[in-house]
Amino acid sequence: ETVEVRQALVQFLDNIYPANAGRDASWGWNLSSDPCDARWKGVDCRGTSSVRKIVLDEINLTGILDASSLCVTRSLAVLSLNDNNVFGNLPEEISNCSRLTHLYLSGNNFTGNLPKSLSRLNNLKRIDISNNRFSGALPDLSRISGLLSFLAENNQLSGEIPDFDFSNLAKFNVSYNNFSGPVPNVDGHFGPSSFLGNPELCGQPLSIACPTPPPVPAPTPAKKKHSSSKQYLIYSGYAILALIIIFLVGCKVFKRKKHGAKNSMAAENESSKPSSTSSDSKIREGSRSEFSIMSPATRKSSSLVVLSSPMVNGMQFEDLLRAPAELVGRGKHGTLYKVALNNSVTLAVKRIKDWEISRDNFKKRMQKINEVKHANVLPIVAYYCSEQEKLLVYEFQQNGSLFRLLNGKPKYFSWHLIPHSLELHNFYKSEMFDWGSRLNVAASTANALALMHQELHNDGIAHGNLKSSNILMNKDMDPCISEYGLKMVENHDEQFTTQIESIMDSDSQGSKKIFKADIYSFGVILLELLTGKLVQNRASDLANNVLNSILHLSPAIISLVSFLPPPKCLYPKLTTTYQRIFVSWIFQFHNLDVSLQEIGFDQLLIFLHNQRILDQTT
Numbered sequence: 001e002t003v004e005v006r007q008a009l010v011q012f013l014d015n016i017y018p019a020n021a022g023r024d025a026s027w028g029w030n031l032s033s034d035p036c037d038a039r040w041k042g043v044d045c046r047g048t049s050s051v052r053k054i055v056l057d058e059i060n061l062t063g064i065l066d067a068s069s070l071c072v073t074r075s076l077a078v079l080s081l082n083d084n085n086v087f088g089n090l091p092e093e094i095s096n097c098s099r100l101t102h103l104y105l106s107g108n109n110f111t112g113n114l115p116k117s118l119s120r121l122n123n124l125k126r127i128d129i130s131n132n133r134f135s136g137a138l139p140d141l142s143r144i145s146g147l148l149s150f151l152a153e154n155n156q157l158s159g160e161i162p163d164f165d166f167s168n169l170a171k172f173n174v175s176y177n178n179f180s181g182p183v184p185n186v187d188g189h190f191g192p193s194s195f196l197g198n199p200e201l202c203g204q205p206l207s208i209a210c211p212t213p214p215p216v217p218a219p220t221p222a223k224k225k226h227s228s229s230k231q232y233l234i235y236s237g238y239a240i241l242a243l244i245i246i247f248l249v250g251c252k253v254f255k256r257k258k259h260g261a262k263n264s265m266a267a268e269n270e271s272s273k274p275s276s277t278s279s280d281s282k283i284r285e286g287s288r289s290e291f292s293i294m295s296p297a298t299r300k301s302s303s304l305v306v307l308s309s310p311m312v313n314g315m316q317f318e319d320l321l322r323a324p325a326e327l328v329g330r331g332k333h334g335t336l337y338k339v340a341l342n343n344s345v346t347l348a349v350k351r352i353k354d355w356e357i358s359r360d361n362f363k364k365r366m367q368k369i370n371e372v373k374h375a376n377v378l379p380i381v382a383y384y385c386s387e388q389e390k391l392l393v394y395e396f397q398q399n400g401s402l403f404r405l406l407n408g409k410p411k412y413f414s415w416h417l418i419p420h421s422l423e424l425h426n427f428y429k430s431e432m433f434d435w436g437s438r439l440n441v442a443a444s445t446a447n448a449l450a451l452m453h454q455e456l457h458n459d460g461i462a463h464g465n466l467k468s469s470n471i472l473m474n475k476d477m478d479p480c481i482s483e484y485g486l487k488m489v490e491n492h493d494e495q496f497t498t499q500i501e502s503i504m505d506s507d508s509q510g511s512k513k514i515f516k517a518d519i520y521s522f523g524v525i526l527l528e529l530l531t532g533k534l535v536q537n538r539a540s541d542l543a544n545n546v547l548n549s550i551l552h553l554s555p556a557i558i559s560l561v562s563f564l565p566p567p568k569c570l571y572p573k574l575t576t577t578y579q580r581i582f583v584s585w586i587f588q589f590h591n592l593d594v595s596l597q598e599i600g601f602d603q604l605l606i607f608l609h610n611q612r613i614l615d616q617t618t
């Protein structure tokens with residue numbers, strides 16, 4: 001180890017076990033020896049020259065955990081301090097130990113909140129903080145997609161239990177804390193013993209039923225994130241839809257009263273329409289049927305445009321209004337409802353929020369998008385636009401999204417391409433989302449994106465919000481890009497844009513940025529496809545775990561990714577940058593210490609194969 005690491009480790013031990021507290025000189029842990037060569041007590045370097053494990057269990061440590069010093073040791077994967085008397089907080093700086101896979105702090109006197117930064121340790125597989133005095137809410141550890149165990153019993157933690165991915169957890173225990181609210185859906189994976197001793201916790205698998213929530217009025221934007229309960233979402237979905245329906249039906253009744261029967265559905269027939277604005281005319285020219293739900297005076301501001309689609313041939317707005325609707329989810333840019341029409345067609349209706357776009361521009365935009373067809377882009381079935389409301393209608397895709405595929409509801413597939421460990425590999429083997437399928441998703445999405453970009457470049461319409469939940473799997477399990485063009489460049493958050501600029505050549509201004517943002521986002525999807533891990537916090541995950549390591553890559557290694565489809569079928573700009581990211585990610589992700597310069601391509605493949613990293617592909 002370097003002198004800097006040695007110094008930092010000595011500092012760490014001085015803080016957690018002060019020299020005057022009776023520590024044994026034979027332990028090493030001094031500046032004159034190397035932690036690996038001299039085998040410092042509790043240090044394991046596993047045949048390499050860098051510290052991988054520090055295990056200091058049951059040795060009466062009586063100080064504080066100095067994470068700033070500890071995490072100078074970048075290679076640290078396992079930290080175990082079980083059954084000591086370590087006190088104070090778990091510091092935010094623990095997130096500097098970015099390769100940490102196992103964190104065992106059970107049986108100490110830790111106090112205070114768990115640091116939010118814990119959720120950035122996305123290599124973590126096992127966390128044990130049981131039998132301490134931690135308090136406050138849990139950070140959102142559901143972001144750590146490879147987590148196998150979370151043990152936090154016998155603390156003073158409070159708030160609601162976040163929605164972990166319980167299907168992936170092998171061990172989970174939060175008993176004897178102060179958690180409140182409903183137990184998240186554990187899908188039968190864990191019994192009551194994991195939750196006992198939290199007096200304000202309710203719902204399955206505990207025997208205390210939760211109070212039934214009263215029907216909730218339409219939530220205001222400020223309230224929207226406060227509920228995590230599925231039931232609440234469903235109720236509020238019904239409430240919102242009921243309000244929309246009442247509003248729209250009210251408008252229709254008003255229109256009928258005022259103008260008599262002649263206006264009621266006359267506009268349904270295109271030929272019978274009165275003259276309208278140029279944009280309305282354009283829409284009719286494009287073989288669409290359009291009908292209004294407002295009085296003629298406001299018709300322009302509130303019409304459902306049904307685009308030509310055999311699936312909903314003859315669908316009328318009333319059909320949409322009458323059909324039962326279910327709230328599927330709330331995204332950053334709106335709410336999605338599943339609407340079942342009575343002719344067994346199921347639609348997805350996206351209600352977009354806070355999009356300040358004029359009615360005409362919205363229509364033109366939808367029209368342009370609709371003109372470009374690609375088998376891997378989900379077509380818009382219909383749209384609706386008024387001052388207050390924008391709705392987009394798509395065919396509902398029963399097979400869910402790529403996000404879901406990768407994040408593992410077993411109903412579909414496992415999220416593991418490259419198994420994190422043998423146990424998980426075997427567990428999920430039967431329903432693997434195989435490498436070939438992933439390449440198909442990557443190539444089809446790239447081709448579709450390339451075409452959309454090419455055709456819509458002059459109009460400045462990029463996707464704007466490309467991510468794995470917007471890649472839907474159609475009935476043949478082929479990917480379809482959904483919600484193309486629903487976000488404009490000015491809506492991008494600053495951090496995201498800065499991140500994009502830092503990795504792309506910075507020749508672009510204004511609307512070009514959003515095309516680059518798509519390419520960046522596509523890279524994120526590739527990473528997720530390759531690793532099976534979510535890249536949720538784009539800025540930090542990518543910066544910390546991926547992009548930094550590109551700098552250390554030997555160009556020869558790039559050829560490793562020859563298992564990708566031929567470059568011509570991928571979007572050309574992706575080939576170099578993302579292949580580099582791919583390879584570096586493999587190394588980062590699996591904590592591999594190999595000298596990239598010294599190892600040849602063939603050897604590398606064998607090495608990765610032996611490490612069970614490429615066993616899907618080689």
Ligand SMILES: Nc1ncnc2c1ncn2[C@@H]1O[C@H](COP(=O)(O)OP(=O)(O)OP(=O)(O)O)[C@@H](O)[C@H]1O
Nearest residue numbers: 329331332333334335336348394395396397401469
């Ligand atoms: N046409 C569709 N068929 C089936 N599921 C869909 C369809 N469109 C979206 N979904 C799914 O519904 C859920 C909610 O979608 P929504 O677009 O509202 O959220 P999001 O994609 O997470 O966020 P954002 O608002 O940023 O796009 C997501 O899981 C998404 O994959």
